[in-house]
Amino acid sequence: MTEPALETKSLCKNFGALAVAHNIEFSLAAGARHALIGPNGAGKTSFVNLVTGALEPSSGQIFLAGHDVTHLSQAHRVKRGLARTFQINQLFRGLTVLENVTLAISERHGVAGDFLRAAGRRRSIIEEAYALLERLGIGEEALRPVRELAYGRQRLVEIAVALGLDPKVLLLDEPAAGVPSGEAGTIIDVIERLGSEIAVLIIEHDMYLVFRLARRITVLVQGAILVEGPPQDIAADPRVREVYLGERVRR
Amino acid sequence: MTQDLDSRAVAFFVRRHRLRPVELVPWVLAVGAFFVFPDYLALGAQVLATILFGLSVDLVLGYAGIVTLGHAAFFGMGAYTAGYLAAHGMGAPVLGLIAAMAMAALVGCLSGLVILRAQGLSILMLTLVVCVMLQEAANKLTSITGGADGLQGMEVSPVLGLFHFDLYGKTAYCYALVVLFFGWAVARTLVHSPFGRSLTGIRENVARMHAIGTPVFFRLVTIYTISAAMAGAAGALIAETTQLVALNALSIDLSGLILVMVIFGGVGRLYGAFVGVPLYMIAQDRFSEIDPTYWYFWIGLLLVLVVMFARGGILGLCAALIRRFEQRRRR
Numbered sequence A: 001m002t003e004p005a006l007e008t009k010s011l012c013k014n015f016g017a018l019a020v021a022h023n024i025e026f027s028l029a030a031g032a033r034h035a036l037i038g039p040n041g042a043g044k045t046s047f048v049n050l051v052t053g054a055l056e057p058s059s060g061q062i063f064l065a066g067h068d069v070t071h072l073s074q075a076h077r078v079k080r081g082l083a084r085t086f087q088i089n090q091l092f093r094g095l096t097v098l099e100n101v102t103l104a105i106s107e108r109h110g111v112a113g114d115f116l117r118a119a120g121r122r123r124s125i126i127e128e129a130y131a132l133l134e135r136l137g138i139g140e141e142a143l144r145p146v147r148e149l150a151y152g153r154q155r156l157v158e159i160a161v162a163l164g165l166d167p168k169v170l171l172l173d174e175p176a177a178g179v180p181s182g183e184a185g186t187i188i189d190v191i192e193r194l195g196s197e198i199a200v201l202i203i204e205h206d207m208y209l210v211f212r213l214a215r216r217i218t219v220l221v222q223g224a225i226l227v228e229g230p231p232q233d234i235a236a237d238p239r240v241r242e243v244y245l246g247e248r249v250r251r
Numbered sequence B: 001m002t003q004d005l006d007s008r009a010v011a012f013f014v015r016r017h018r019l020r021p022v023e024l025v026p027w028v029l030a031v032g033a034f035f036v037f038p039d040y041l042a043l044g045a046q047v048l049a050t051i052l053f054g055l056s057v058d059l060v061l062g063y064a065g066i067v068t069l070g071h072a073a074f075f076g077m078g079a080y081t082a083g084y085l086a087a088h089g090m091g092a093p094v095l096g097l098i099a100a101m102a103m104a105a106l107v108g109c110l111s112g113l114v115i116l117r118a119q120g121l122s123i124l125m126l127t128l129v130v131c132v133m134l135q136e137a138a139n140k141l142t143s144i145t146g147g148a149d150g151l152q153g154m155e156v157s158p159v160l161g162l163f164h165f166d167l168y169g170k171t172a173y174c175y176a177l178v179v180l181f182f183g184w185a186v187a188r189t190l191v192h193s194p195f196g197r198s199l200t201g202i203r204e205n206v207a208r209m210h211a212i213g214t215p216v217f218f219r220l221v222t223i224y225t226i227s228a229a230m231a232g233a234a235g236a237l238i239a240e241t242t243q244l245v246a247l248n249a250l251s252i253d254l255s256g257l258i259l260v261m262v263i264f265g266g267v268g269r270l271y272g273a274f275v276g277v278p279l280y281m282i283a284q285d286r287f288s289e290i291d292p293t294y295w296y297f298w299i300g301l302l303l304v305l306v307v308m309f310a311r312g313g314i315l316g317l318c319a320a321l322i323r324r325f326e327q328r329r330r331r
Helices: A044-052 A074-079 A097-109 A123-135 A151-163 A181-192 A207-213 A231-236 A238-250 B002-017 B021-036 B038-063 B072-087 B093-115 B121-140 B170-192 B194-204 B206-211 B216-242 B252-265 B272-290 B295-309 B313-330
Strands: A006-015 A018-028 A033-037 A059-064 A082-084 A169-173 A199-203 A216-221 A224-229
Touching: A006 A044, A018 A044, A018 A059, A018 A224, A033 A044, A033 A207, A044 A082, A044 A169, A044 A199, A074 A082, A074 B206, A082 A151, A097 A123, A097 A151, A097 B002, A097 B194, A123 A151, A123 B002, A151 A169, A151 A181, A181 A207, A199 A207, A207 A231, A216 A231, A216 A238, A224 A231, A224 A238, A231 A238, B021 B038, B021 B170, B038 B170, B038 B194, B038 B216, B038 B252, B038 B272, B072 B093, B072 B121, B072 B216, B072 B252, B093 B121, B093 B216, B121 B252, B170 B194, B170 B216, B194 B206, B194 B216, B206 B216, B252 B272, B252 B295, B252 B313, B272 B295, B272 B313, B295 B313
Parallel strands: A033 A199, A033 A216, A082 A169, A169 A199
Antiparallel strands: A006 A018, A006 A059, A216 A224
16 A cells, blocks of 8 residues: 555644643545544544644644645645635735636746746746636636635635645635535536545535545544544444534534 | 636736736835935935835835834945945945945845844834844944944945035936835745745735745745845945935834835835935924924824724725725615
């Protein structure tokens, strides 16, 4: 078996007495379609922040394709092929859709620090960005400012920016959150069509989406992994049912 | 259809950095003013230098989104450097200018390394602190700066050994205009470059810039240093053309004033300083003549109107009007 695309070893994060991550041993295989689920406050987004480097772990290690990246900055992890999307859109709202993507692509090609040559002269980057938007079906909106787009379309831009980084590991934090159910299908299609060279981890609440996309599921409860396995096992697992049922009753 | 949009997408980007005729207007006006208002060239040179100062503020505020209330630190650093050299037998203006930029860049880089780790309002406070500390240092170091009396005995030699500074300010005006032109060329290249676009990205959403692998801190320190050098050049210009440097070159008042002028013109549009600074300085000149007692009131009123009705400054207002006009024409 080849090396996992992403791996964490006894990853811990405490905020005072609160453990948002407790000894997480997680492994994402190359080309995986993996879902991370769990009730509200289980520490799913914290896990993403730990992996990307937005949060510093209290202890434990993080590996990308076998390299220890625990002490690397966010930017360096991105250079090693790690990309993420956000649960709540984090876009350049005043800029056009096309430019949102060109920023990411320029950064990947290492030209974003260039002072001299105008951005508009780098035709190949603009064309690459446009081709990506076409692939996601938002080419028509390339020249509109992001803030003018419907929320569902903005969610696609959110994914497009991450894909502009040509990731090997893609973390999707609730990709369909806030999207009207009629439009969620477009987002699912986009995720389904992603190439097998990308390992995808989806953090999600929507069980329909999880069972449609994931071939493996990890359940996180109170910062610790409760159980991991293929979808049918997870669906049948009594502990998972209890967690989700308990959650509903408490609400 | 696809091909059409594709080429439109490319055209959109290319159009943005291509020089538009309207961008030549400031230069035509500046050259015209030289001939039309020969009695106002001394004031004109100050306006031009202050535009350069405003441009440096626009780079950090309008593009990188760093709110600063301490940019006079770099302006004053430049002014004192050029002044000190001129008072010690090194009065060649271009030498003074380059030394001033180097010193201001140094202070900008060192202070940037500390304060740009903070965010939002903390940055504002820290820029203010740097400015106050420098002013106080200048106040104490009387042997170098002349303290509260100002720097004495500046002797500025002719520009490039050829052009003497004259009583009417002809040389001063031309010198300031040439330096401003260089500053503008640098700033314009910068904001259209991928580096400049990434600054806009940082302003729009810093969290996402981290997530796409941008070395955010490094970019911010870089632009802060460049901007400081530009502010230092502006300070040197004022020092050399007025042959005077005093503590107010390092004051928070000046930091605030330049901010007001740029906001007045419009932030993040590159030309905000070109509009705001001359309008403000001319208004100040006129108002103080018409109404010597209460002229500040009229300036205040002007600012209130801009803030209430033209949030994007005068240029923002113009852009909004043009957009509305085009929409109507399309219908």
